[in-house]
Every structure is written in structure tokens, then in C-alpha cells.
Amino acid sequence: xxxxxxxxxxxxxxxxxxxxxxxxxxxxxxxxxxxxxxxxxxxxxxxxxxxxxxxxxxxxxxxxxxxxxxxxxxxxxxxxxxxxxxxxxxxxxxxxxxxxxxxxxxxxxxxxx
Amino acid sequence: xxxxxxxxxxxxxxxxxxxxxxxxxxxxxxxxxxxxxxxxxxxxxxxxxxxxxxxxxxxxxxxxxxxxxxxxxxxxxxxxxxxxxxxxxxxxxxxxxxxxxxxxxxxxxxxxxxxx
Numbered sequence: 001x002x003x004x005x006x007x008x009x010x011x012x013x014x015x016x017x018x019x020x021x022x023x024x025x026x027x028x029x030x031x032x033x034x035x036x037x038x039x040x041x042x043x044x045x046x047x048x049x050x051x052x053x054x055x056x057x058x059x060x061x062x063x064x065x066x067x068x069x070x071x072x073x074x075x076x077x078x079x080x081x082x083x084x085x086x087x088x089x090x091x092x093x094x095x096x097x098x099x100x101x102x103x104x105x106x107x108x109x110x111x112x113x
Numbered sequence: 114x115x116x117x118x119x120x121x122x123x124x125x126x127x128x129x130x131x132x133x134x135x136x137x138x139x140x141x142x143x144x145x146x147x148x149x150x151x152x153x154x155x156x157x158x159x160x161x162x163x164x165x166x167x168x169x170x171x172x173x174x175x176x177x178x179x180x181x182x183x184x185x186x187x188x189x190x191x192x193x194x195x196x197x198x199x200x201x202x203x204x205x206x207x208x209x210x211x212x213x214x215x216x217x218x219x220x221x222x223x224x225x226x227x228x229x
Contacts, residue, residue: 042117043222095215
């Protein structure tokens with residue numbers, strides 16, 4: 001069984017530019033989560049999809065962040081325009097059922113200069 | 114709101130020794146789950162161990178075990194016979210056990226280094 005994959009592994013962009021992160025969950029996992037870890041701080045929840053629907057987006061920092069999950073498969077997280085404070089590692093996780101363990105991807109390290 | 118605290122930013126242990134990583138949490142919920150995740154250098158996070166709050170028995174997975182003290186809201190991880198491959202960042206996580214998001218709330222992590 002293939003694990004959760006994320007692309008790119010690392011992205012360096014300038015302030016004001018746009019970046020799109022992609023996550024491919026484990027096949028058959030309806031639940032998809034996005035988290036973010038800013039340097040030295042805790043990993044924070046951003047949002048949760050159940051299939052293609054947003055179940056909870058209470059952790060999204062502001063309207064510069066847009067997440068989508070096309071057809072309930074892969075998900076994208078777009079940051080537009082990027083700010084310096086958006087730098088960090090963005091993790092994606094998936095689970096078959098809510099309340100069960102989540103499987104994490106390797107993360108995308110985003111650096112905004 | 115729930116919070117998770119890991120008070121040890123870094124720890125080290127000699128190979129084959131035992132080490133305990135601490136985690137405390139704050140919640141008013143009675144039904145929840147606790148997890149320890151491990152993130153080796155340049156690799157993805159993997160689940161180490163999971164504990165249901167309604168279970169009094171401490172979870173164990175091979176060399177990994179927890180000391181779950183519900184009244185004290187403490188959830189420490191004990192690693193026995195430490196191995197070089199245990200070198201990693203360890204995150205403690207809380208999940209509410211009610212319908213809804215089931216999102217994780219993480220601590221800031223403990224960086225563990227196993228010394229040869």
C-alpha cells in the first residue's frame with residue numbers, strides 16, 4: 001500500500017508569489033487533513049476534508065489559503081499571495097475512518113523570502 | 114480548548130538504556146485518544162503508540178510503553194533498550210473522542226538522540 005505523498009518536498013518563493021502544495025492520500029482514505037509546523041513550534045491543524053467536502057477549516061490562518069480536494073482524491077493547498085510568516089513545513093495526513101490514526105506524508109517545506 | 118505540553122525540547126540517551134519522554138495535556142473531555150508519533154530525520158511521521166482514555170491499562174508496543182495517568186493528565190512515553198534508530202523527533206498528540214473533526218492537537222515535540 002502506497003503511503004501519503006506530498007509534492008513538492010521543498011519550495012522557495014518570494015513574498016507575494018503563489019504556491020500550490022499537493023497531497024495524495026492513501027487510496028481509500030476518505031479523511032484528509034492538512035497541518036502546518038512553523039519553526040520550533042507545535043504542529044497545528046489547518047483543515048479536514050471528508051471526501052471532497054470541507055468538514056472543518058477552523059485552523060486556516062486567513063483567506064490567503066485555499067484548499068481543495070477534487071473528486072475526493074488528491075488535495076491542493078494554495079497560498080496566494082505568500083507572506084514571510086507562511087514559512088514552515090506543511091503536512092498532509094489521511095485516515096480511513098474518523099477517530100482512527102492518521103498517516104502522515106513527508107511534508108512540504110515552504111520557505112518564503 | 115485542549116493543549117498539549119512537552120516540556121523537554123531535547124533529550125539524549127545511551128544505546129541500550131531506557132528513556133522517558135514526558136507529555137501533559139489539558140482537557141475537560143472525558144472521552145479522548147492520545148498518541149505518540151515519531152519523526153526520524155528527513156523522514157515522515159509514524160505512529161508509535163496509541164491510548165484510549167477509557168482504558169486504564171497502559172498501551173505497549175514492543176520496546177515502547179506509556180504511563181497514562183488520567184487524573185494527572187499525563188501521558189509519558191518510555192523507550193526501553195534504546196536503539197540508534199530511535200533517534201527522532203517525538204510528538205505527543207491529543208484527539209477528542211466525539212463526533213466531528215477528530216483533528217490532532219500536538220505538543221511542540223522532543224528531539225531524542227540515542228548515543229552509541
